[in-house]
Amino acid sequence: MQATADRTEQKTVIIALFLLNSPMPVSAFHVRNASLDDLPALSRLFDAYRQFYQQPADLNKAEDFMRARLGNKQSVIYLAEDGNRLAVGFCQLYPSFCSVIAAPIYVLYDLFVAPEARQSGAARELLARAEEDARQAGFARLDLTTAKTNLPAQALYTSMGWVRDEVFYTYNRDLAPPGGNN
Numbered sequence: 601m602q603a604t605a606d607r608t609e610q611k612t613v614i615i616a617l618f619l620l621n622s623p624m625p626v627s628a629f630h631v632r633n634a635s636l637d638d639l640p641a642l643s644r645l646f647d648a649y650r651q652f653y654q655q656p657a658d659l660n661k662a663e664d665f666m667r668a669r670l671g672n673k674q675s676v677i678y679l680a681e682d683g684n685r686l687a688v689g690f691c692q693l694y695p696s697f698c699s700v701i702a703a704p705i706y707v708l709y710d711l712f713v714a715p716e717a718r719q720s721g722a723a724r725e726l727l728a729r730a731e732e733d734a735r736q737a738g739f740a741r742l743d744l745t746t747a748k749t750n751l752p753a754q755a756l757y758t759s760m761g762w763v764r765d766e767v768f769y770t771y772n773r774d775l776a777p778p779g780g781n782n
Contacts, residue, residue, distance in 0.1 A: 629722050631729040634670065634677040634690065641687035642666050642679060649690075649712035653747070676706070678729050680713070680722045689713035691726040693734070693742075703740035706730070711744070711753070723753075727760055745770060 634642050640663075647662035669675040669692070680689040692710035697703070708730060713722045734742055744762070746753045754764075 628720065629680045629682060629688070629725045630685075631678050631680050631725050634679040636667065636670050638679055638687065639663060639667055639670070642677065642690060645687060645690050645712055645714065646710070648714065649710060652712065675709075676730075676733070678726050680717075680726050682717065682722075688717035688720075689722045689726055691730050693730055695739075696743075698741060701740055704738065705741040705743060706734050706739050708742050708744040718752075723756055724760065727756070731760075 643659060643663035643666050646666050647657060647659045650662060651657055666677070670677065674694070676693045676695075678691045679687050680691075682688050689712055690710065691708065691712075693706040693708050696705050696707050698705045708727075711723060711726060713720075713726075731742060744757070746757070758764075
């Protein structure tokens, strides 16, 4: 009986040492800055993102919008790719300023992960990359808004140290002409 216990203990120690010495995967995703070369994949993701927020499917509109943002360098867009180099998500930041703290900030306006890649860590990797790059570039803060009903996103933000604003309300004023749409 003691010999069996000793062998079991030895196996446990060997397995533990193997796990301790094995390289742990840092991430299942590669997050990088998007470029105009990524426009087809990025446009499909952006179109799906807009549909998530009840906008009609319009791949041409999505492509035109993303081409303008990238081409005019009006935003920073990160693309998450899986191990097969397939684009599974993106994050878009717009530079802005906060007058109160007199410092540059980023507005994280878009974060989307394809449904088949959700709960995989892709959104977490995109957010971490955005935070790291913003900090290194001297931005003082990241701001974002999300739907009140988007509880999974809210849970992610909270788990990563984001704090929901309980002081200010957000208001919008639609500037589209009556009967028109943007």
